Amino acid sequence: MALTEDNISLIGDDLIRVAGLPGPELRTLVRALRASGDWLEVVDGIEDSVVQFDPLRLRPDEAVRHLLSSKSVNEIGSDAELPEVCLEVEFGGENGPDFNSVCDELKLTKQELIAAICDAELRVDIVGFTPGFAYISGLPEALTVPRLKEPRKRVPAGSFGIAAGKCGTYALEGPGGWPLIGRVVNRLFNSERETPFVLSAGQKVRVMRWGDV
Amino acid sequence: MIEVLNAGLQTTIQAGVREGHRHFGVPGSGPADLLSMSLANRLVGADATQPVFEMTLTGASFRFHSAMIVSVTGAEAGVSLNGVEAPMHASILVSAGDELEVAPARHGCRSYLAISGRLNVSEFLGSRSTYLPGGFGGHEGRALKAGDRIEVSDVRSVDEVETPRELRPLFNDNVLLQSCPSSEFEFLNEDGQTILFEEGLKATTRSSRMGVELSGDRAVSCNAPEKQSSPVFPGSVQCPPEGKPFILLADAQTTGGYPHILQVIRSDRFQLGQIKPGARVRFVLRTPDEAADRLRARWEAYSDWLSSPVI
Structure with a gap:
């Protein structure tokens, strides 16, 4: 699938929006654009993406032409799909202060809730809201709980929450409004790595239970 | 070493923009007014993105524990060294024990203090700029407070210079912002456009490094269909349902x-970064x-004076 003029629009003097592509194609294209090094920022939205260019280097029409000349998704190839990430989650306990209340609210036993999450085919929608916070979709609809009425001022790095039918992971410590049901054992952020955040938009995720509840 | 005597409303360390991590939800941060930071650093012979102090509205005061050259740019404000008036937009030689005070802004909102040495502050993802909500970069990831002491190293001797008069940005509290139409522009009705482009709006007190809220005489109505979270950048103007548009700044969320x-x-x-609460803001459309x-014209005007295009 190639990018056409219908998919792109200038939404500022240094921003081009890409929309109207099916999700997986859009994510693949976005990763290729990012890897090209031609763009200052390539940012994922849920249904669109925006690239930022250096307006002293490219005029707006040149930037549009350059974007249109990008390789099509077919040329990029399917190996551009990111490898699935397996998150080991320790459910409940000190790092999952809302685990019991979420089970009660959903009328599930602890084992049932864990099984439902581990069986789900999950995918990262976007990383945003706060640095490194990943919105992960793919939970069964029945697992919908609301956000906390009062957000917590400080949530530890690695916290694993569910809300609004999604999972959310906090790569860094920060404020957070999602009910927390556990902690991801893997490091979600490592400033020494070339890609410091482990999760990226479009990436497949599988949750595995770590330890006992 | 530099000691903060009074940090005023909010003083943070800012430096280069934290680039290339927006897709991980990491905002760029950096100074709210990139041009004024570049001009301040030029006066102390430093790279445009060397860490500086960014002060807000009320100014701040500092004590220097060793000799160095410093400079103040940005919002129009009185500057004094040991109680004696000192110039903005000029290199100022300070000695050990000297105290420099930046008074409340007369026009504009943020002032910058640069020094001819390196402020020893922490780097995070390639930038020393403070991002307050995330608690990283700068001095312990937080706003400075009275009594904070920041180590300075590599103090250089530099020529004392002044910003050429024609390159000093003048800030007043009637701000005209040239803007391009963005994704949902077409959903603004005629009255909304009248407010934005003719009547203008007032900056409210909901104002921070993340964004500035604007309020018109009437609500600005934008009947766009509900949309999913989409990327936004510094300079993006969003219009929530209650009709008070807000402009995003350096620390804004990424989506x-x-x-x-x-x-x-x-x-x-x-x-x-220079829009203060109460300022009038009007937009002008550009392609x-x-x-x-x-x-390009602006960069040409500055290219003899500034070494890299940080505007």
């Missing part, structure tokens, strides 16, 4: 779901091509 109606053009973005011409 948002409100209609994105306008995008302030690159050559005007430095002004966003991306016109905006590119203006950016």
